[in-house]
Amino acid sequence: MVYEDIIFRKEERVATIIFNRPDSLNAIGGRMRENILDAVQDVKMDKNIRVLVVTGAGKAFCAGGNLKEMERLSMEVGLVERREFVRNVAHKIIENIRGLEKPVIAWVNGPAIGAGCNIALACDLRIASEKAKFGEGFINMGLVSDYGGLYFLPRLVGPAKALELYFAGDVIDAKEAERLGIVNKVAPHEEAERTTYELANRIAKKSPLALGMIKEILYKGLNMDLITELDLEANANSICLKTEDHREGVRAFLEKREPVFKGS
Numbered sequence: 198m199v200y201e202d203i204i205f206r207k208e209e210r211v212a213t214i215i216f217n218r219p220d221s222l223n224a225i226g227g228r229m230r231e232n233i234l235d236a237v238q239d240v241k242m243d244k245n246i247r248v249l250v251v252t253g254a255g256k257a258f259c260a261g262g263n264l265k266e267m268e269r270l271s272m273e274v275g276l277v278e279r280r281e282f283v284r285n286v287a288h289k290i291i292e293n294i295r296g297l298e299k300p301v302i303a304w305v306n307g308p309a310i311g312a313g314c315n316i317a318l319a320c321d322l323r324i325a326s327e328k329a330k331f332g333e334g335f336i337n338m339g340l341v342s343d344y345g346g347l348y349f350l351p352r353l354v355g356p357a358k359a360l361e362l363y364f365a366g367d368v369i370d371a372k373e374a375e376r377l378g379i380v381n382k383v384a385p386h387e388e389a390e391r392t393t394y395e396l397a398n399r400i401a402k403k404s405p406l407a408l409g410m411i412k413e414i415l416y417k418g419l420n421m422d423l424i425t426e427l428d429l430e431a432n433a434n435s436i437c438l439k440t441e442d443h444r445e446g447v448r449a450f451l452e453k454r455e456p457v458f459k460g461s
Contacts, residue, residue: 259313
């Protein structure tokens with residue numbers, strides 16, 4: 198399918214969503230939200246795809262919301278209608294990325310600001326170019342964060358630092374983001390793409406069933422007690438122990454070779 202505001206491609210077991218509005222630094226607008234939702238659903242249904250990479254075209258990852266469009270909507274659309282749009286379209290992007298039972302890697306190739314920053318935070322892993330920047334500048338527009346930032350950021354950096362970043366509305370560079378734990382790794386700009394896809398392809402070789410369960414249980418565990426978490430782990434492993442992937446992993450270990458997981 199050809200999309201208006203993203204590029205969607207698949208190469209072997211890795212799919213890529215590229216925000217494709219480079220003239221506006223990939224600011225969210227037009228059909229981008231609907232395009233992203235459709236592409237993530239495609240990844241969900243495609244059994245051959247095991248990892249999703251999200252990035253931006255041109256110089257930016259995503260500069261957040263399109264201010265001209267936001268201003269127009271504030272004049273033309275009522276509060277209730279706007280809220281329902283955010284819930285049913287914009288925030289579905291975050292729900293679908295986080296709920297996807299496959300690893301999602303943000304390749305942050307440039308500025309990730311506002312909603313763009315929060316889409317990156319919703320991904321499971323973040324590889325940043327040294328040219329990447331991160332900012333929660335909502336306060337500078339008299340707004341509260343959207344796209345889940347107030348959920349994700351304090352879980353990465355702690356409440357006090359998250360509030361500082363939100364209250365001040367400052368932009369931080371890639372190295373500071375790495376120091377704070379926002380970014381998994383910073384790479385030189387010309388090497389960031391290769392670094393991202395090396396990681397994506399390495400993960401794509403793992404057992405897809407186990408990957409999905411690890412992601413689901415880890416995120417659920419952030420909001421539950423230890424005993425409940427242990428029960429989830431026990432239930433998940435009781436399933437995995439019966440799979441061909443588990444048997445293949447054991448055989449490969451004993452035979453001193455790389456396992457070939459088939460997701461069964």
